[in-house]
Amino acid sequence: MTVMTPEEFQAAYPQVIAWIQKTITAHRSGEKRVSEFGFPRLPFYVSTEFLENVSAVIVDRVPVPPLSKIGLRRFAEIEAVDHDGITYLDTYFIKRTRASDEALHFHELVHVAQWRALGPERFLRTYADGLERFGYRNSPLERMAYDAERRFSNSPEPFNLEQLVLSQLS
Numbered sequence: 001m002t003v004m005t006p007e008e009f010q011a012a013y014p015q016v017i018a019w020i021q022k023t024i025t026a027h028r029s030g031e032k033r034v035s036e037f038g039f040p041r042l043p044f045y046v047s048t049e050f051l052e053n054v055s056a057v058i059v060d061r062v063p064v065p066p067l068s069k070i071g072l073r074r075f076a077e078i079e080a081v082d083h084d085g086i087t088y089l090d091t092y093f094i095k096r097t098r099a100s101d102e103a104l105h106f107h108e109l110v111h112v113a114q115w116r117a118l119g120p121e122r123f124l125r126t127y128a129d130g131l132e133r134f135g136y137r138n139s140p141l142e143r144m145a146y147d148a149e150r151r152f153s154n155s156p157e158p159f160n161l162e163q164l165v166l167s168q169l170s
């Protein structure tokens with residue numbers, strides 16, 4: 001399979017980012033700051049600024065961009081999956097059944113740090129590229145999130161999430 005060309009990405013990017021902005025705006029009334037969940041461990045891994053400025057939305061089904069409609073049929077399988085969580089910029093969505101799962105919130109916070117570090121365009125390009133080359137679970141940005149989540153779940157010793165992401169991206 002040939003990978004997505006820079007031209008394909010450039011054509012799709014404005015539509016994807018517009019859909020993301022629209023989706024975040026549409027859910028604004030239902031969003032909560034991460035700090036409002038009162039998770040006991042997160043404050044040891046991320047800054048207060050993070051907890052106060054990142055939002056979470058609890059939903060029945062997490063929203064996924066209409067990638068096929070945008071012309072990215074190669075990502076059709078991502079659309080079909082019932083995801084547990086998904087992160088767009090400083091907002092993440094989590095399925096209602098997993099709303100109190102602190103490790104899943106942590107996983108999504110790794111993606112928030114990635115969005116911030118890379119910026120929207122580079123995040124989406126890197127994410128799409130990793131998805132095509134390695135598949136969902138082994139794409140570099142997901143591997144980073146799953147590895148950090150595992151460390152969060154298996155060890156009581158805190159680490160700085162934002163620093164970890166920055167060092168792994170550099």
Ligand SMILES: [Zn+2]
Pocket residue numbers: 107111142145
């Ligand atoms: Zn993830």
